[in-house]
Amino acid sequence: MKKWLTKLRLVSLFALLTLVLAGCGKPFVSALRPAGEVADMQYSLIMLSIYIMVFVTAVVTVIFIYVVWKFRFRKGDEDKIPEQVEGNHKLEIIWTVIPILLLIVLAVPVVAATFELADVRPMDRENRTPDDALVVNVRANLYWWEFEYPDYGIITSQDLIVPTDERVYFNLKAADVKHSFWIPSAGGKMDTNTENINRFYLTFDSGRTEQAGDYFYGKCAELCGPSHALMDFKVKAVSKDEFTQWADNMKTYEASAEGDLAQQGEQLFEEKGCLGCHAVNPVDERPEQARTGPNLASFGERSRVAGILPHDEESIKNWLRDPEKYKPGNKMTNTYPKLEEQEIDALTEYLQGLKVESN
Known part of the structure; x- marks a missing residue:
């Protein structure tokens, strides 16, 4: 009896969870x-x-x-056979x-x-x-x-x-x-x-x-x-x-860096080989190379960093420090150079300035 009650409680609990979880989601x-x-x-x-x-x-x-x-079973009808409707x-x-x-x-x-x-x-x-x-x-x-x-x-x-x-x-x-x-x-x-x-x-x-x-x-x-x-x-x-x-x-639009820190970031973007995968202009003369990584022409105006993180300075820096942590298996991980904090600051400033609407 106790086993039966335990199973009934579990079934009821899972049924309730199923009903509740069916309404979850964005x-x-x-x-x-x-x-x-x-x-x-x-x-x-x-x-x-x-x-x-x-x-x-x-x-x-x-x-x-x-x-x-x-x-249903009725007392006294033990031997009664209901009318068969086969065929x-x-x-x-x-x-x-x-x-x-x-x-x-x-x-x-x-x-x-x-x-x-x-x-x-x-x-x-x-x-x-x-x-x-x-x-x-x-x-x-x-x-x-x-x-x-x-x-x-x-x-x-x-x-x-x-x-x-x-x-x-x-x-x-x-x-x-x-x-x-x-x-x-x-x-x-x-x-x-x-x-x-x-x-x-x-x-x-x-x-x-x-x-x-x-x-x-x-x-x-x-x-x-x-x-x-x-x-x-x-x-x-x-x-x-x-x-x-x-x-x-x-x-x-043509990408340009304003300010000393952003200009340092632009120089780093070229020196570190980022241009080999990412374009910074929406009209690019090297379409095949530009398509190895996301086009960053309007990066400063986007709603998310890497499609998932809030678009703010801290998220950009976190992504630059360790992209594998936020998107395991992404193609950037294996080719990405190790950056110093000063380099991350400069690249962040440069990327935030890539805005089409304000130009």
Whole structure:
């Protein structure tokens, strides 16, 4: 009896924990707070499938309770055999047809939405302009993201800037292993592969960007290594005019250091070989070299350091001291030189001054 009570308590405890933990999580990584055309469509499909599952569960539960009650053991009926209904054609037709109808109800909108979301023909139109269809090339790396705007000839990393109220088309590719591009509030995930390019589009409604705060959050949704959970990026959705102004600023920006300490940092950046992996201009004449590490052109304006740390002086210094501590397995660890504190101060000052908007 005591063993049975102990097991019952454990089962009840785990059931309660499951219920409580099901409500945990950050709102910005929830697909249940849609903020665009694609997310709305996918949210509707999620709700439709939930309604169907709840309906089926309710019907089965009612039938189960009815059968348990009707055919319960009664005193005096030990030898009574209930009426057998094996081979009842009417029942067999009912429980065959109903699931088929439910599948059709779910399958038709899912297939229609799949074809709609796969329509990227505007990307391939002749004489296409950014006003017709804005294209962003996404490249996933261990463990950071690169965003290239081919129509503008600019490259940035970690912070994705997009215009609101229009479709943004993406070419997705991985530089090393399989990753997955996911902005929960904007739409479902899409894999990034090394051997092929996946394409899709997303939209960001201007009327619902407030729910994301300053940024929408993006993540890698495919297990890719020890720092998979830390492979985040931010999405800033702005008006079309603001986006155009940002792109123009990026095209004309040239990195420069102001102040003695920042100039020392710029010199160190070159001497330590940082330029071999990182570009500091969004329009770079050495694109392949620039893509070995994140483009740092707008580093001083980003929302996070390495995609995960608060963007402040102390976090930058901590990252420069020991990147492996904050992102295990990152490519910078094996090639990174040991820095003195004075060198870290100078590099931090230089990196904080890499700002496009203020130039």
